[in-house]
Amino acid sequence: MKTFHCNRCSQLVFFENVRCERCESLLGYVPELAEISAFEDAGEGRWRSLHPGANSALFRQCHNYAVENVCNWMIAADSPDTLCRACQLTRTIPNLATPDNRFYWYRLETAKRRLLYTLAALGLDVPSRQADPEHGLAFEFLEDGGDGSRVVTGHDNGLITLNIAEADDAHREKVRTAMGEPYRTLLGHFRHETGHYYFSQLVENNPRWLEPYRELFGDERADYGEALDAYYRDGAPADWQASSISAYATTHPWEDWAETWAHYMLIVDVLDTATSYGLALLPDDPTEPTLTDRTPVEDASFENLMKRWFPLTYALNSLNRSLGIADGYPFTLAPRVVDKLRFVHRVIAAASDRSQPLQGSAAVAPPPADAHTARLR
Structure with a gap:
């Protein structure tokens, strides 16, 4: 930003x-x-x-x-x-007769607009359902029912549903702790779910990317329901950090892609903000991490992004520890994870029209239907 x-x-x-x-x-x-x-x-x-x-x-x-x-x-x-281009994407808003729901709606829309800004900067702005009824993107912001029914955050053929409870900081932190997650944010939900949307747009029916995707992430034709049951029954493999950005990414190749996509969006957004503010790292000790490069993220190579990312996260975590709070970036990027992030970068670069970054690319196919509770936020 x-x-x-x-x-x-x-x-x-x-x-x-x-x-x-x-x-x-x-x-x-x-x-x-x-x-x-x-x-x-x-x-x-x-x-x-x-x-x-x-x-x-x-x-x-x-x-x-x-x-x-x-x-x-x-x-x-x-x-x-x-309605503006952002609000046109919201098909269902929360029930405003319920206390706090207007505040949750505001938070949801704020996070969604930040996501759309990053997608547009990368040349990946998307059509609404009004503009493209078959392939356009839409959001529903729903709450659990009084009868005990639960709203599951997930993605289904371009329709992204978010449980508005995720806009409640106390609820989200409780879920994050119960799930053993290092990181869970409202913006992360949007990043993850749009990762599913873009998988279908850019990878699923594209011969150029499908086989390389399967080599890195696995075969997405594996039964999703069985994979989800196995994950919640057995958990992630003990060595999951060697190949995945999160434990939940080990569930199924679809989730591995969505988690990696969300993480790439995080990296791009944070680097864009640091670059815009002219942030530089110039330590007295030349052996410590430095950062002086201000290449716009939309023009940067993947290697350039990674070269800048590691010093920035080192400084970010050091600042947080000085404040006495948890690391702002609680992740370790193993070589296999970096390879997956590089793949996401290549797919986006190939799909983007950088000469017209706000026009958006047309959808090529409906995304896979799935209903799941997204985990890395």
């Missing part, structure tokens, strides 16, 4: 901000520019962008921005849409 500034007063602002704290200008994200813009009121529900790249164009707030206060994206003033 790059840095943003108010176009009226140059104050540093963030991706989620709706108002500049210094000059009080309305702020909104313009996906066509991939920028946060400051706006001035143009009357009749229209707002004039102050961003130099917008040429004073007029915009409207997304309905979920103007009315529901869970969004901050803008729509061209002459567009017939009432």
Whole structure:
């Protein structure tokens, strides 16, 4: 995530901000520019962008921005849409009559928009179900029923369902501890589930990638239900860290891909943020890890990403330990895991149209239907 500034007063602002704290200008994200813009009121529900790249164009707030206060994206003033490109992907929202659900909805949408920003930067923006009813992506944010029925977070043919309880920090931490997971975040859920979606888009029916995928991750034709039962019965192999990014990745080749995809998204997003802020590591001791490279992540080779990633995580974990909190990056990347991450990088690079990073690539096939509880978050 790059840095943003108010176009009226140059104050540093963030991706989620709706108002500049210094000059009080309305702020909104313009996906066509991939920028946060400051706006001035143009009357009749229209707002004039102050961003130099917008040429004073007029915009409207997304309905979920103007009315529901869970969004901050803008729509061209002459567009017939009432929802922004991000909110159009949400097919079912939580029941707002239930206490706290509006807050959970806000958190879900915030995490989803961060995911979409990264996908767009990599040339992997996706169509909504409205634009592509057969292959478009859609989200449902559901809660457990009062009758004891449970909502299972998962992916099925482009429809991603998330249990809104994952937006509750206390609940998510309780589940993380019970599952013995080192890391579980709301954004990680979105990354993981879209990994399943992109497996079908980019790998499943692509002869170029399918066999190399099977060599690295295994044969995805193995029975998923049996694999899931075996994992919950027996757990992961004792040596799982030698070949997998997480214990849950050992469940089935589909899950190995989704966990690896999610981890690649994590790496790209964190490096993009560090690069945008001009973060450098220049230790007095030349034998300690250094970091000076500021190559944009969308232009970087995989080797470049890895060369920068290890020093950054060393510094991140050292800072966390000084604060007395757990490591921010509790992972070890074995050579086999690095090979899998490299494969994800190659697939994305081949599929992306970097000349038009916001246009998105068309889906090529419906993803495999599966229902599972995603684990690495």
